[in-house]
Structure formats: C-alpha cells, structure tokens
Amino acid sequence: MRHQLLLFTFILSSVFSFAQSEEKIVEDFEPSVVNQPGKEFPKVNSEGRVRVKIEASEANNVQLDIGGVKYDLEKNEEGIWIGESAPQDEGFHYYQLNIDGASVPDPGSKYYYGAGRWGSGIEIPAKDKEFYALKDVPHGTVSKNLYFSEITRQWRRNFVYTPPGYFENLDKRYPVLYLQHGSYEDETGWSSQGHANLILDNLIASGDAEPMIIVMDNGYAYRPEDLEKAGGNRPRSSFEDVLIKEVIPQIDGKFRTIPNREHRAIAGLSMGASQTMSIIMNNLDQFAYYGGFSGTANFPGDKEVDAGTFLNGAFSNAEEMEQKLQVLFLSLGTKEAEIFFKTVNGFRDMLDRQDIDYIFYSSPETGHEWLTWRRSLYQYTQLLFKNN
Amino acid sequence: MRHQLLLFTFILSSVFSFAQSEEKIVEDFEPSVVNQPGKEFPKVNSEGRVRVKIEASEANNVQLDIGGVKYDLEKNEEGIWIGESAPQDEGFHYYQLNIDGASVPDPGSKYYYGAGRWGSGIEIPAKDKEFYALKDVPHGTVSKNLYFSEITRQWRRNFVYTPPGYFENLDKRYPVLYLQHGSYEDETGWSSQGHANLILDNLIASGDAEPMIIVMDNGYAYRPEDLEKAGGNRPRSSFEDVLIKEVIPQIDGKFRTIPNREHRAIAGLSMGASQTMSIIMNNLDQFAYYGGFSGTANFPGDKEVDAGTFLNGAFSNAEEMEQKLQVLFLSLGTKEAEIFFKTVNGFRDMLDRQDIDYIFYSSPETGHEWLTWRRSLYQYTQLLFKNN
Numbered sequence: 001m002r003h004q005l006l007l008f009t010f011i012l013s014s015v016f017s018f019a020q021s022e023e024k025i026v027e028d029f030e031p032s033v034v035n036q037p038g039k040e041f042p043k044v045n046s047e048g049r050v051r052v053k054i055e056a057s058e059a060n061n062v063q064l065d066i067g068g069v070k071y072d073l074e075k076n077e078e079g080i081w082i083g084e085s086a087p088q089d090e091g092f093h094y095y096q097l098n099i100d101g102a103s104v105p106d107p108g109s110k111y112y113y114g115a116g117r118w119g120s121g122i123e124i125p126a127k128d129k130e131f132y133a134l135k136d137v138p139h140g141t142v143s144k145n146l147y148f149s150e151i152t153r154q155w156r157r158n159f160v161y162t163p164p165g166y167f168e169n170l171d172k173r174y175p176v177l178y179l180q181h182g183s184y185e186d187e188t189g190w191s192s193q194g195h196a197n198l199i200l201d202n203l204i205a206s207g208d209a210e211p212m213i214i215v216m217d218n219g220y221a222y223r224p225e226d227l228e229k230a231g232g233n234r235p236r237s238s239f240e241d242v243l244i245k246e247v248i249p250q251i252d253g254k255f256r257t258i259p260n261r262e263h264r265a266i267a268g269l270s271m272g273a274s275q276t277m278s279i280i281m282n283n284l285d286q287f288a289y290y291g292g293f294s295g296t297a298n299f300p301g302d303k304e305v306d307a308g309t310f311l312n313g314a315f316s317n318a319e320e321m322e323q324k325l326q327v328l329f330l331s332l333g334t335k336e337a338e339i340f341f342k343t344v345n346g347f348r349d350m351l352d353r354q355d356i357d358y359i360f361y362s363s364p365e366t367g368h369e370w371l372t373w374r375r376s377l378y379q380y381t382q383l384l385f386k387n388n
Numbered sequence: 389m390r391h392q393l394l395l396f397t398f399i400l401s402s403v404f405s406f407a408q409s410e411e412k413i414v415e416d417f418e419p420s421v422v423n424q425p426g427k428e429f430p431k432v433n434s435e436g437r438v439r440v441k442i443e444a445s446e447a448n449n450v451q452l453d454i455g456g457v458k459y460d461l462e463k464n465e466e467g468i469w470i471g472e473s474a475p476q477d478e479g480f481h482y483y484q485l486n487i488d489g490a491s492v493p494d495p496g497s498k499y500y501y502g503a504g505r506w507g508s509g510i511e512i513p514a515k516d517k518e519f520y521a522l523k524d525v526p527h528g529t530v531s532k533n534l535y536f537s538e539i540t541r542q543w544r545r546n547f548v549y550t551p552p553g554y555f556e557n558l559d560k561r562y563p564v565l566y567l568q569h570g571s572y573e574d575e576t577g578w579s580s581q582g583h584a585n586l587i588l589d590n591l592i593a594s595g596d597a598e599p600m601i602i603v604m605d606n607g608y609a610y611r612p613e614d615l616e617k618a619g620g621n622r623p624r625s626s627f628e629d630v631l632i633k634e635v636i637p638q639i640d641g642k643f644r645t646i647p648n649r650e651h652r653a654i655a656g657l658s659m660g661a662s663q664t665m666s667i668i669m670n671n672l673d674q675f676a677y678y679g680g681f682s683g684t685a686n687f688p689g690d691k692e693v694d695a696g697t698f699l700n701g702a703f704s705n706a707e708e709m710e711q712k713l714q715v716l717f718l719s720l721g722t723k724e725a726e727i728f729f730k731t732v733n734g735f736r737d738m739l740d741r742q743d744i745d746y747i748f749y750s751s752p753e754t755g756h757e758w759l760t761w762r763r764s765l766y767q768y769t770q771l772l773f774k775n776n
Contacts, residue, residue, distance in 0.1 A: 036506050037574075056490035060446050079489060097492070101467060102444035104485070104492040111499045111506055118424050118499055134543055136536060143531040148524060155522055167642045170558045186425075254555045 025049060025084065032109065034123050039108040048124040051084035052097065052106055059100050066095035066122070089335065090126035091371025092193045094119060112193050116184035121193055130202075132195040132374050137205035138164030142191045147250055151242050152221050158247065159191045160255065163204055163211035173256045175263035175385040176213045178243065178287075179377070180272030182295075187218040190377075193370050199378050210385040212265075215251055217243065219272055240279045244286065265384050267291030267329070269373045270340075274299050281314035284324045289384050291329040293376035294340055294368055301343025305350035318354045327383045328358040333372035334365060359383065413437060413472065420497065422511050427496040436512045439472040440485065440494055447488050454483035454510070477723065478514035479759025480581045482507060500581050504572035509581055518590075520583040520762050525593035526552030530579045535638055539630050540609050546635065547579045548643065551592055551599035561644045563651035563773040564601045566631065566675075567765070568660030570683075575606040578765075581758050587766050598773040600653075603639055605631065607660055628667045632674065653772050655679030655717070657761045658728075662687050669702035672712045677772050679717040681764035682728055682756055689731025693738035706742045715771045716746040721760035722753060747771065 029043035029051050041053040052064045057079025063070040066085050073083030094115045096103050105111060109120040140163045149156050163174065179196060181189040190196040196214055203209035221239040222230075229235065252259040266287045268276040273295030280287045281297075298305045307315045315321055321328075328351075332344050351358050361379045363372040417431035417439050429441040440452045445467025451458040454473050461471035482503045485494050493499055497508040528551045537544050551562065567584060569577040578584040584602055591597035609627040610618075617623065640647040654675045656664040661683030668675045669685075686693045695703045703709055709716075716739075720732050739746050749767045751760040 038504075054490050054492075056488050058448050059488035059490060060448070062490075096495075097490075099487045099490050099492070100444050100447035102442050102447060102450075102485075102487050102492075102495075104442075104487070104490075104495050105499075107484075107490075107492050107505065107507070111493075116426075117495065119495070134534065139534045141531045141533055143529045145529055146522070146527045 023086075032122050033125070034110045034121055035108055036110055041108045042106060042120075042122055044122065044124055045084075048087040048090065049084045050088060050093075050095065050122055050124075051082065052108070053080060053082045054097060054099070054106070054108075055080050056099055061098075061100055063098040064095065065098050065103065066093055070098060088122075088124050089366055089369065089371070090124050091366055091369055091374075092121055092123050093369065094121055096120055113186045113188050114184065114193070126371055128375070131378050132199050133202070134198055135202060135205075137201055139201050140164050140197055140204075141167065142197050145250075145254070147246065149221070149242055149246055151223060151238050151246060153224050156218060156221070156242070158187055158215055158217040160216070160251070161191065161197045161200060161214040162255065163200065163213070165211070166213075166256070170256075173258045174211055174213045175265070176215060176251060176255075176257050177265040177267065177289075177381065177384065178215050178217070178247075178276070179266075180217070180219050180268030180276055182268075182270030182272050186220075187216050189370075190214075190216045194377070195374055196377055199374060200381060203378065203381060209381045212381070212385060213251075213255055213257060215247065217247055219268070219275055237275070239275055240282065243279060244283055248286065261286055261288045262326075263288075263385060265289030265291070265327075267293065267377070267380055268295070269293040269376070270295045270368065273297075278311060280325075281311045288325065289327040289329075290325060291327070291331075291376065291380040292344075293331045293373045293380075294333065294336060294344070296330065296344050296347040298347050299343045300339050301346045303346070305346050307350050307354050310350065315350060315354055315356060318356045321354075321356050326387065327380075328356070329361070329376075329380045329383060330358055331361040331363060331372065331376040331379065333363040333367050333369070335367040336372070337368060340368060420510050421513070422498045422509055423496055424498055429496045430494060430508075430510055432510065432512055433472075436475040436478065437472045438476060438481075438483065438510055438512075439470065440496070441468060441470045442485060442487070442495070443468050444487055449486075449488055451486040452483065453486050453491065454481055458486060476510075476512050477754055477757065477759070478512050479754055479757055479762075480509055480511050481757060482509055484508055501574045501576050502572065502581070514759055516763070519766050520587050521590070522586055523590060523593075525589055527589050528552050528585055528592075529555065530585050533638075533642070535634065537609070537630055537634055539611060539626050539634060541612050544606060544609070544630070546575055546603055546605040548604070548639070549579065549585045549588060549602040550643065551588065551601070553599070554601075554644070558644075561646045562599055562601045563653070564603060564639060564643075564645050565653040565655065565677075565769065565772065566603050566605070566635075566664070567654075568605070568607050568656030568664055570656075570658030570660050570761075574608075575604050577758075578602075578604045582765070583762055584765060587762060588769060591766065591769060597769045600769070600773060601639070601643055601645060603635065605635055607656070607663055625663070627663055628670065631667060632671055636674070649674055649676045650714075651676075651773060653677035653679070653715075655681065655765070655768055656683070657681040657764070658683045658756065659687075661685075666699060668713075669699045676713065677715040677717075678713060679715070679719075679764065679768040680732075681719045681761045681768075682721065682724060682732070684718065684732050684735040686735050687731045688727050689734045691734070693734050695738050695742050698738065703738060703742055703744060706744045709742075709744050714775065715768075716744070717749070717764075717768045717771060718746055719749040719751060719760065719764040719767065721751040721755050721757070723755040724760070725756060728756060 029045045043051045062073045062081040073081040106120040112121040221242040222235045226235040273292035277297040366372040417433045431439045450461040450469040461469040494508040500509040609630040610623045614623040661680035665685040754760040
C-alpha cells in the first residue's frame with residue numbers, strides 16, 4: 001500500500017513537474033506581505049504567482065482558488081501540499097483553499113472581509129505600491145465607533161480616520177469624506193485592504209491632500225419592516241437615511257468637523273459608487289464633491305442614460321450641476337469586466353451630451369479590485385477641499 | 389460504487405446516531421454570537437456544546453478541534469460533515485477544524501488572534517454575560533495607533549480605548565490603564581474577544597468605574613541585536629523599555645491623560661501579568677495600581693518566593709509597598725491548570741508572610757481563558773482611581 005502510494009506520488013510528481021517546467025516559474029518567491037506573523041507561506045514571486053503550502057496528509061485533492069480559477073496542488077511524501085497559481089494582477093486579491101471539497105481560509109494568510117466572507121487575502125506588490133506604504137511620516141488614527149440606529153433598529157459601527165494632529169490640535173476643525181465599500185464588503189474594507197489611512201497619511205505629509213476626516217460606514221442598512229416585506233429578496237435600502245439622518249449628525253457632534261456642504265465629500269466603490277451618487281444627487285445641500293470608483297448609479301448600464309429622467313433629472317441642468325458639484329470624479333480599472341465599462345461609459349456619454357465637466361481616472365492593468373480603488377482614492381482625495 | 393458508499397454512510401450514521409443518543413444531546417442549538425454575518429454554523433446549545441458543519445464531499449475525516457480534544461464529525465449523503473463537541477466552559481474559546489489532516493479555520497466563524505494564529509473563536513454564553521454585553525449606554529471609542537519604535541526598529545501599534553465623551557469634552561483629562569495580553573496573543577485581544585471597551589462602557593455608565601483611557605499594546609518587543617544573539621531561542625524582551633520610554637510618552641503627548649503615577653494603572657493577563665508586575669516594580673514612580681490576571685512574575689511558580697530577592701527585593705519593605713501601591717489585585721479561574729495556582733498562590737504566600745494587603749478574585753468555573761480575564765478586568769477597573 002505504501003509502495004503503491006509512493007509510486008502514485010512519483011508519477012503525479014513527474015506529471016506536475018513537467019507541467020510546471022513548461023510554465024517556467026521564476027523561483028524568487030517571498031512570503032506574502034499580508035501573512036500571519038511568522039508564517040512562511042503563502043508566497044508571491046516576481047511574476048505575481050501565488051504559491052501556497054498546507055499539510056493535509058489524508059487529503060485526496062487540495063486546490064488554490066484565486067481569481068476564479070482553481071489550481072491543483074501537489075502532495076509530497078510528508079503529506080504536505082504545495083502549488084502555485086498563474087500570474088495574478090498587481091494588488092490585493094481574495095482567495096481560499098479547497099481541501100477535498102471544503103472551501104476554507106488559508107491558515108497562513110491574514111483575513112479580510114470581502115466576497116461576503118471573512119477569508120484569505122494576498123497582495124501582489126504593485127509597481128506604484130509606495131503611495132499606500134507605511135512610511136516614516138506622521139500617522140493619523142483609525143477609530144471604531146459604535147452607534148445604535150433607530151432606523152435599522154440595530155447596533156452599527158463605522159471606522160473614522162482622523163488625520164495626524166487631530167488629537168493634539170484641539171482648536172482645528174476638518175472637512176469630512178464619507179467613503180463607502182462595495183457589495184459583499186463592509187465598513188472594515190477601506191482601512192484594512194484599502195489602506196485609506198496610509199494613502200491619506202502619505203498625501204497629507206507631502207502636501208498633496210488637505211488634512212481631512214474619513215468616515216467609513218456599512219452600506220447595508222435595512223428597516224426591519226422592509227426586511228420582512230422582502231421575504232428573502234433584496235429589501236429596499238435605508239442607507240441614505242442612516243447616513244443623512246444618523247451618521248452625519250453623530251460625526252458632526254463627536255468630531256471637530258466643518259459641518260457644511262463645501263467641506264463634505266462623498267465617494268464609494270462599485271455598489272458604493274452607485275449608492276453615493278444617488279445620495280449626493282438627493283442631498284446637494286449636504287455634499288459638494290463626488291467620487292465614483294468602478295461604478296455609477298446607472299449600473300448595470302444596459303441602457304442609454306437619459307439626463308431628463310436619470311436620478312430625477314439631477315443632471316438635466318448642467319449649469320446648476322457644475323455650480324454645486326465642485327468635483328465629479330469617475331474611475332475604472334483597465335481590466336474590469338465589460339459591464340463596468342458599459343455602466344461608467346454610459347454615464348460619461350450622458351455627461352458629455354450635457355456638457356458637464358468631470359474627471360476620469362483609468363487605473364492601468366487592474367480589474368474590479370482594491371488596487372483600482374486605492375489608486376482612485378489617491379487621485380480623488382488630491383482634488384478635495386482645495387478651494388476652501 | 390454509489391450503493392456501497394450509501395450503505396457505508398448508512399452504517400456510519402447508525403453508529404454515530406447511537407453514540408450521540410447515548411450522550412443525550414440537548415437539541416436547542418443556536419448560531420454562535422460570533423459567527424460571520426449570515427452564517428448559520430457553528431452553533432452552540434444550552435449545555436455549551438459546539439456543533440459545526442462544513443461541506444467537504446471528498447474528505448475522509450473531518451474533526452472539530454476544541455479545548456484540546458478532536459471530535460469526529462459525521463458525513464451525510466450530500467457530502468456535508470456535521471458534529472459536536474462535549475460541553476465547553478462558559479466564555480470564549482479558540483478552535484479549528486481538521487480536514488484530512490489540515491488544521492484550518494472554520495469558514496463560519498469570525499477570526500481572532502490567539503494561540504499564535506488568526507483563527508476561529510466561539511462564545512459559550514455565560515450566566516453573567518451582561519457585564520460585557522453591547523448595551524444601550526454611551527460608548528467609548530477604540531482607536532488604532534501606529535508608531536515607529538526606535539528600540540525595536542519596527543512599526544508597532546496599540547489600540548486605545550477612550551471613554552464616552554472623550555471626543556466632545558475637550559477640557560477633560562483622564563487616568564490611564566495600560567493593559568496587556570498573554571502569550572501567543574497580541575494587541576488586538578483585549579478590545580476584540582476581551583471586550584475591554586464594552587466592560588468599561590457598562591461600568592462607566594453605572595458609575596462603578598471612573599472614566600479612563602485604556603492602552604493595549606503588544607507585549608512582544610525585541611531589539612534587533614537581541615533577536616540576532618538569541619539565534620532562535622527566546623530573546624531578551626525590551627517591552628519594558630518600549631512601554632516606559634516610547635508608549636507612555638506618546639500616549640501622554642497624544643491623548644488628554646493625567647500624566648502622573650496616581651493616575652496610571654497597569655495590568656495584564658498570564659504572560660502580561662508577569663511582564664507588568666516586573667514593569668511596575670521597576671517603575672513605581674510611574675504607576676500606582678497593579679492587576680495580575682492568571683499570573684504573577686514568579687511563573688512557573690515551582691519555588692517559594694523569597695521577598696528579599698524576588699524582583700530585586702521589591703516586596704521586602706511592606707510599608708513602602710503599601711504606600712506606593714494603591715491596589716494590588718490578583719485573580720485566577722477556578723479551573724486553571726495547577727501551574728497557575730502554584731504560581732499565583734506562591735506569590736500570595738509571600739505577600740501574606742510580608743503582611744502586604746492585596747485583593748484576590750476567583751473566577752468561578754473558568755480556565756486559563758478570556759472569561760476569567762473579562763471578569764478580572766471588570767473587578768479590577770472598579771478599584772482604580774477612586775481616591776483621586
């Protein structure tokens with residue numbers, strides 16, 4: 001039995017070694033920068049391949065599941081499985097292991113909320129990674145705030161970035177950016193895998209962004225009666241109400257904000273881009289800056305956007321729009337799926353027809369993922385609160 | 389083949405059902421309070437049993453690994469494994485799943501740092517759980533602070549609890565508790581599974597504790613040269629230097645503290661109890677209150693503690709000790725391992741011989757785990773800063 005197993009392993013090894021040598025894997029793997037303390041694996045090489053390793057002596061089949069592809073690992077004589085993915089895009093990716101049909105986190109990686117679960121994440125170092133690196137500059141503080149929502153009848157929380165000096169300079173007040181995550185993500189994303197705090201620390205240190213507060217809340221908010229009515233379908237969202245009636249007054253009460261529209265910006269990614277576009281158009285008395293990263297409110301973008309009817313005709317008066325919106329910022333990664341191009345470009349076509357100015361940022365070689373959104377935040381926050 | 393498998397499954401089921409019915413499992417399982425959003429499993433019943441469920445259609449053997457015991461799960465016809473543990477102690481426990489030899493986090497649970505890894509945790513609701521429950525009281529804020537340590541030549545971080553009103557009442561200053569985790573844990577523990585923030589929110593709301601700041605840092609701190617010298621062995625710790633020379637000055641500079649010994653307390657659990665006892669005895673000019681939860685500096689406690697030599701004779705002068713230490717608090721869970729009893733009781737014997745007053749708290753029916761430490765914090769913080 002043991003001989004059979006060894007022989008089988010040997011044959012398997014030969015097949016895999018052959019397959020691998022065909023791929024010419026560059027053997028310069030380093031432990032991922034987001035590994036758990038002291039963990040050697042997962043590793044990443046200069047091609048952006050992810051190599052994982054896990055002991056599972058009795059397993060029949062272990063796979064690395066990343067970027068929508070499952071890569072078979074190979075078992076050695078000690079019962080340790082090892083293998084790697086094809087090259088991945090630069091930036092942050094969610095992934096998991098599949099052990100005999102069980103989809104589980106990799107015990108070597110740190111965990112992140114995204115794709116609707118807490119699970120493994122990995123970072124393929126980007127050429128421009130310096131803009132979100134932890135550097136020897138003054139650092140802001142991220143605070144976790146709990147609040148009871150009378151609207152959703154639940155405890156909710158947000159994370160608040162306060163810029164360097166906030167705790168010491170008690171006379172200074174700051175503008176605020178409300179910054180939202182995407183679907184199947186939550187309020188933890190922007191200050192974890194999004195590195196919003198480090199991006200702003202670096203931009204504030206270099207003088208390229210104004211010191212600002214950033215509020216990151218959870219975009220899923222439903223009244224109990226709407227949840228009941230929906231009966232399993234997607235309920236009507238009350239996030240706009242929670243943000244406008246509960247979060248903003250609380251933030252203005254607790255933090256030293258400048259509580260007016262000229263000092264309040266809003267932005268979001270994907271679902272958050274769509275949500276925040278609706279919110280600002282319904283509340284132009286509250287915000288003067290909009291950023292939509294990888295999304296707009298016309299998602300899924302299968303129809304031409306009619307300025308006369310879209311968002312109650314908010315964009316039908318170009319002059320008013322330009323007067324009220326100090327910045328209208330849109331972005332996409334060049335490798336995003338077609339639906340996002342259709343959506344955002346459909347919206348841009350409408351803006352062009354209306355002769356409404358906007359700024360468009362294209363993130364090179366990134367998909368619908370966090371490097372697109374880190375870069376978008378980096379671009380967008382440099383435009384905020386400059387005329388005040 | 390399929391028939392054989394079904395037959396085999398049927399036999400297995402029968403065996404397991406029999407085993408289970410012998411155990412008389414109470415079928416009142418509810419989803420764990422620390423599950424990931426929307427996850428039904430793991431579940432906990434009124435006996436404190438943990439039931440887990442995972443799809444692993446090709447697996448040979450899946451186990452629940454909790455409390456040092458591995459429980460075999462049972463596979464149903466859909467390839468889903470399910471099973472439960474024996475009753476667990478009330479409180480918080482780390483656990484993992486074992487899938488064909490791979491030890492991995494349960495994809496249903498939230499993740500915590502402890503036992504030297506980010507992994508699954510579960511909560512067995514305690515009879516006294518109200519003291520650490522999220523309630524409709526004013527809530528403090530937990531902030532994440534990054535700092536570069538010149539001593540360890542690394543970026544480090546701490547979590548800081550500021551009490552309700554800290555952000556609004558800008559004239560008020562607060563006393564500070566420095567609160568440390570145990571071995572194989574980190575700076576995240578006390579404000580996550582430890583619920584230090586909720587415990588203080590509740591105690592401050594009821595008037596049983598003074599509003600205070602709590603600083604939770606990482607107890608692992610080594611100079612690069614000491615790491616090199618150690619060559620794989622445990623290096624000399626520089627945590628005392630980091631705390632005294634870097635953390636305290638930064639906290640006093642950034643937060644509105646009352647920066648003197650009468651308004652500074654220190655406490656820790658297990659390894660943290662040992663570390664903080666040494667630190668306060670070396671720095672009685674800095675702190676006036678000590679709390680040692682499930683540990684003292686004479687760990688592993690196999691010798692009688694000699695007041696003349698222990699910690700450079702710090703306890704040899706009872707009068708000076710009583711004058712300088714406003715509170716000397718010790719605690720243990722009644723179900724802790726013998727080594728902790730030996731250690732703490734050995735230290736208490738010395739205090740008794742020296743006629744030094746102290747407060748001892750015994751946590752009923754808990755081991756060397758977080759419910760012991762939550763209760764200890766609850767007891768200890770009610771004693772702090774009352775004479776000021």
